[in-house]
Amino acid sequence: MNDKLDDEDYPAYSMGRAAELLDVTPGFLRGLDTAKLFVPQRSPGGHRRYSRYQLRLAQRARDLIDQGTALEAACRIIILEDQLAEAQRINTQLQQRINQPNTQP
Incomplete structure (x- = not known):
């Protein structure tokens, strides 16, 4: 169980909890899914579940949008930043x- 809590990719948060946090x-959050920033996992009942990593991406998107960036542009920026970090x-x-x-020898 502790391994899951330490795993930043484990889908530990419901949509309601993620939105609250x-x-x-x-x-x-549904808009971020539609914009393909990330695809949340689904519970057996079909409910969206979010990881800590996805919550960080969502927070970054919110910050960019609050600064006046359009949703689609914010998602593209974040995807490119993520790709650059991986390449580095x-x-x-x-x-x-x-x-x-x-x-x-």
């Missing part, structure tokens, strides 16, 4: 491999 409406992570790993001394 972010101080947004459930409609806002991969680049760092590759650079570390290149810089390691070759220990093979």
